[in-house]
Amino acid sequence: MTTDNKIKDSNSKEATSNTKEEAFQKEQTSDLDQLINTINWLYNFQVSEKYKGYELGYFVIPRNLRHSARRMDRAGYFLEDVSCIDIKEGLQLVYHFDHYDAPGRIVIRTVVTRDDPSLPTISDIYPGASWHERECYDFFGVRFTGHPNLVPLLLDPEYEGPPPLLKEESARRSMEQIQPERGFPEGMSVG
Amino acid sequence: MDLDRRLASSGDFYSQKFQTTEREDTLVLNLGPQHPSTHGVLRILLEIDGEYIVRAEPVLGYIHRMHEKIAEVMTYTQFAPYTGRIDYLHPLAWGWSHIGAVERLMDVQVPERAEYIRVITCELNRISSHLLWWGAYINDLGAFTPFFYAFDDREIISDILQRIIGSRLTFSFYRIGGVATDIDDRFVSETREFCNRMKERLKMYKALVTDNFIFRNRLEGIGEIPFETCRKYGATGPVVRGSGKAYDVRRSEPYSIYDRFDFEIPVYHTCDAMGRYLVRMDEIRESIKIIEQALDALPQGECLNRKAPKRPKPPPNDVYFAVEGGRGKVGAHLVSDGGRSPYRLKLRSPSYSNLSLFSEVAQGTLIADAISILGSLDLVIPEIDR
Numbered sequence: 001m002t003t004d005n006k007i008k009d010s011n012s013k014e015a016t017s018n019t020k021e022e023a024f025q026k027e028q029t030s031d032l033d034q035l036i037n038t039i040n041w042l043y044n045f046q047v048s049e050k051y052k053g054y055e056l057g058y059f060v061i062p063r064n065l066r067h068s069a070r071r072m073d074r075a076g077y078f079l080e081d082v083s084c085i086d087i088k089e090g091l092q093l094v095y096h097f098d099h100y101d102a103p104g105r106i107v108i109r110t111v112v113t114r115d116d117p118s119l120p121t122i123s124d125i126y127p128g129a130s131w132h133e134r135e136c137y138d139f140f141g142v143r144f145t146g147h148p149n150l151v152p153l154l155l156d157p158e159y160e161g162p163p164p165l166l167k168e169e170s171a172r173r174s175m176e177q178i179q180p181e182r183g184f185p186e187g188m189s190v191g
Numbered sequence: 192m193d194l195d196r197r198l199a200s201s202g203d204f205y206s207q208k209f210q211t212t213e214r215e216d217t218l219v220l221n222l223g224p225q226h227p228s229t230h231g232v233l234r235i236l237l238e239i240d241g242e243y244i245v246r247a248e249p250v251l252g253y254i255h256r257m258h259e260k261i262a263e264v265m266t267y268t269q270f271a272p273y274t275g276r277i278d279y280l281h282p283l284a285w286g287w288s289h290i291g292a293v294e295r296l297m298d299v300q301v302p303e304r305a306e307y308i309r310v311i312t313c314e315l316n317r318i319s320s321h322l323l324w325w326g327a328y329i330n331d332l333g334a335f336t337p338f339f340y341a342f343d344d345r346e347i348i349s350d351i352l353q354r355i356i357g358s359r360l361t362f363s364f365y366r367i368g369g370v371a372t373d374i375d376d377r378f379v380s381e382t383r384e385f386c387n388r389m390k391e392r393l394k395m396y397k398a399l400v401t402d403n404f405i406f407r408n409r410l411e412g413i414g415e416i417p418f419e420t421c422r423k424y425g426a427t428g429p430v431v432r433g434s435g436k437a438y439d440v441r442r443s444e445p446y447s448i449y450d451r452f453d454f455e456i457p458v459y460h461t462c463d464a465m466g467r468y469l470v471r472m473d474e475i476r477e478s479i480k481i482i483e484q485a486l487d488a489l490p491q492g493e494c495l496n497r498k499a500p501k502r503p504k505p506p507p508n509d510v511y512f513a514v515e516g517g518r519g520k521v522g523a524h525l526v527s528d529g530g531r532s533p534y535r536l537k538l539r540s541p542s543y544s545n546l547s548l549f550s551e552v553a554q555g556t557l558i559a560d561a562i563s564i565l566g567s568l569d570l571v572i573p574e575i576d577r
Contacts (some may be wrong), residue, residue, distance in 0.1 A: 078425045079425045080539060081425070083535075085526055085534075096522075100431070101436075103444055105444075126424075127423050127547075130547065131547045151205075152252070153252060154251055154255045155255065156252070164260055165260060177528055178507050178509065179526075
């Protein structure tokens with residue numbers, strides 16, 4: 001099914017079938033199904049009432065991000081935006097994708113550690129990601145390896161303070177606290 | 192040697208970085224940040240060979256205000272007025288994206304009448320946004336008179352909305368669970384009058400500007416953006432509709448009551464500036480159609496859900512809510528940790544994605560055409576810089 005089965009969590013089998021049923025109902029079975037099968041996810045969110053504004057959600061490890069982005073590109077999706085959330089586990093990167101012909105937002109999330117917030121760039125796959133990544137570099141200090149021009153975009157290049165959207169230790173919440181009931185696997189490793 | 196050192200120390204961080212070029216016969220030119228055709232403070236570094244652009248790089252951030260940080264220190268209701276300052280041309284769409292995200296997070300019901308009022312005011316605002324773009328774009332291209340015609344019509348919308356909302360530009364009208372004030376009969380009759388007037392004016396606009404030979408030559412075949420480029424950069428709104436894809440959030444992710452109205456999504460397959468121009472002109476017509484249908488079907492009742500929380504404290508979750516703004520898909524990714532203010536609010540601004548494709552499209556064009564391309568993208572700089 002996936003080329004890299006090792007990283008797949010055993011719990012996710014049930015979730016996969018749920019997502020597939022959802023996809024059947026949406027009558028885009030072939031496209032969506034194909035996409036689901038080709039993304040190397042660590043865990044995919046269960047589509048439920050709790051999860052509003054999204055069609056599908058994936059959690060990938062940073063190593064597989066470029067692979068997933070390439071799959072999305074091949075399936076004809078466009079990149080809506082890239083954002084970042086400061087959480088206890090590290091920095092959660094959020095990639096929103098949508099389709100012009102078969103609307104349904106797909107989100108791909110990944111987490112990088114605070115000590116080494118670096119991630120491969122997808123700006124060669126989606127050139128539009130270039131500015132979004134520079135914005136994340138500005139606001140959160142996430143370094144995108146392989147980015148052709150990683151310089152401040154919205155902030156003053158002479159600004160020397162800490163990235164402005166990083167939270168104080170006491171204000172940070174864990175993933176479970178801000179995105180509850182998504183059925184994250186226990187003890188999910190990060191990085 | 193001396194010249195090299197002087198060159199290296201001149202300009203700021205971005206121009207120094209940009210100056211390193213492989214060619215010796217080119218010139219680096221700063222377009223903006225105070226250039227009249229950039230409508231705000233957009234700066235574009237250009238490397239030019241004669242009149243032709245070799246490379247272009249937009250430099251942003253001159254009016255960056257960090258709205259995403261402001262959102263984290265404000266409560267949900269306190270942040271609402273700020274959304275009107277992000278895009279001053281279509282503030283109601285931005286207000287809707289924020290309020291809509293909070294409503295989706297908390298499952299707040301909006302009364303029927305409030306939904307209709309939202310649609311009517313939002314579409315009126317879209318017309319006024321397109322009118323300002325129309326006047327300003329033609330002004331960029333060297334014709335001054337249409338600007339006054341556009342403002343003449345825009346003035347009527349401002350007056351209509353001012354009576355209800357209280358402000359003329361940075362509206363903050365939507366509340367969690369409805370709208371701030373109810374509309375009255377005078378609003379309805381004035382809006383109807385405006386719709387009838389606007390239909391006639393659109394014919395005049397066409398005769399005055401759209402059919403003008405010089406104007407057409409400045410737009411036709413200029414700034415062709417293939418659909419694939421739009422997709423790679425995530426362009427939405429009139430930009431992608433001018434490139435042959437009928438993508439509109441009002442249709443693709445129907446929010447509020449947009450699925451009840453009969454309207455078309457204008458599409459042009461020419462991919463050039465003219466296509467984008469015609470999409471917006473047609474959109475004015477479609478907005479009028481929506482307003483008239485909404486006025487006909489306007490129900491009685493409350494305009495604000497009395498049970499809606501005044502000081503919201505939504506449960507922990509994250510939601511995405513998108514609306515169609517004048518420039519494309521306006522999105523709010525709202526993350527709540529159960530507190531009184533958002534844990535994180537990511538604002539997706541359409542102009543930001545639309546401008547990012549400029550570097551690619553401007554390559555090899557004349558400077559004068561680049562101005563035409565910039566105008567056809569309909570940029571609002573505060574929305575890009577946020």
